[in-house]
Every structure is written in C-alpha cells, then in structure tokens.
Amino acid sequence: MSKKNSHIIANWKMNFVLNDLQTFFGEFNPPKNIQHQVSIAPQFPLLTTIKPYLDKFNFSLAAQNCCFESKGAFTGETSAQVLNSIGVKQVILGHSERRQYFQEDETLLEKKISQALDANLEIIYCVGETLQQRQDGELHATLLKQLKALQAFKTKNLWKNLIVAYEPVWAIGTGQVATLEQVQEVHSFLQHSILQLYPESEAGGSSVAILYGGSVNATNAQSLFDLPSVSGFLVGGASLKPKDFCIILSVQ
Ligand code: PGA
Secondary structure, X not given: OOOOOOEEEEEOOOOOOHHHHHHHHHXXXXXXXXXXXXXXXXXXXXXXXXXXXXXXXXXXXXXXXXOOOOOOOOOOOOOHHHHHHOOEEEEEEOOHHHHHHOOOOHHHHHHHHHHHHHOOOEEEEEEOOOHHHHHOOOHHHHHHHHHHHHHHHHHHOHHHHEXXXXXXXXXXXXXXXXXXXXXXXXXXHHHHHHHHHOOHHHHOOOOOEEEEEOOOOOOOHHHHHOOOOOOEEEEOHHHHOHHHHHHHHOOO
C-alpha cells in the first residue's frame, strides 16, 4: 500500500567507525523509486562525513540527540543549532536508551524539543512501554505521560515538524517484534491522542506520521507496513546491514 508522508529512519546508535562507512556504502544498493523519506542517524562525528553519501540518494541527515540549551558552557554537549548548521534535518528525542541510561524525562525532553524547534529541526519523538508496564496494565498511561512533553508546544505548530515513533522497550534490539495486533492497537491510540493534542493537524490534511520501531527487519517490515496506521520505521540493528536495510526500504 503506497502511503504519503512515510519515513524510514536508520538509527545507527553507537556503531560504525569512520572506516566502516566505505564498506557500508560499498554494499548499499537501494531500490530505485523509494516511496519513503529516508534518513540516517550516525554518531555525531560521522554526520558531516556521511552527508555526501546521503545526498547522492536524496536521503536526509538525522542526529541521535541534542542539548537542552542553545549554547554556552555545556562541555561535551551538541546544540540543535550546530546540527542545523551542518545540514542535519531531524533529531531523535526521547529514545528509550536515553530515558534509561541518561535519565531523560519529560521535563528535560520538553527543553530539548524546544531547542530542536527553534533550530528548525524535525523531531522524531520516541515513546514506548517496558514489558513490566505492559504487564501491569500501564501501557496507555505510560504513553500519555511520555506524550506530555509535547503539550507545551500546542501554539507553536509542533505537529508540522513532528514524527512520533512507537518503540516498545521490550522489542528494541531483542528480536522480539510486537505483534501486528499490538502495533495496530497502540498506533490507533497514539493517533487519537495526538489528534486530541493537535486537532488542527487533521484539518491540515497531513497528520503526524507514527512510525514503528523495535526489531524491524527484512522479513517483518512489509507486514508491519501493511498496517494502515504505520507510517514507516525507526530501524536499529537491521539498518547496519546494507542488504537488509535495502529490503526494508523497498516496502510499499
Ligand atoms: P532495533 O532498534 O531495530 O535494533 O530493535 C530500534 C531502535 O532502538 O530505534
């Protein structure tokens, strides 16, 4: 099923050193006529290096994080402004690994979203529950809590620069993909919740894209994409394998 406004985003996480790029792009042979907006998020120091490769395919550059402040004495941080200045188009925020290992919560994420918006970056905002939260019946409450970080931007038309990625924590990097029923149920819930936040997005005719992430691979991508509420993927492990990633890019 061809869909307008679909995205496939590669989250390379903390993988690949400089020399790996040549190997990756040497084996990377994407299908012609890809129907999705594609971006790759490498580690920060590789952003400018991969840009020429991405330009060749008409793909965009994405970052995995940005600072909660715009500039100044924040040693080791990377501002949304500098990302914009080197051609980055999107930034992933709220990824469960950042929530888990770097204690990022909605208060902090709200500040990061604000920085990204000010720097004209698109925001790929990740939400998703742990297995424990799902088993305890807290799925919807968890998602609503995570979506709260978007509330402050009602008047700022955030929805125009927003992509939401549903990534159940228990499916990330585990090979345990959510069932089609689980994905459909959560995506419908998210669609409904986002429309309540931004009713004008429906009237604008370009509602917020909701991606699925969590063990997407060359085998399961098409059936997930067939779900009407799935507007594409955030892909981790499989995006490091050029052949597998090309198969994922060919879904339609
Ligand atoms: P995975 O990671 O595809 O390796 O499960 C997805 C993600 O964390 O974005």
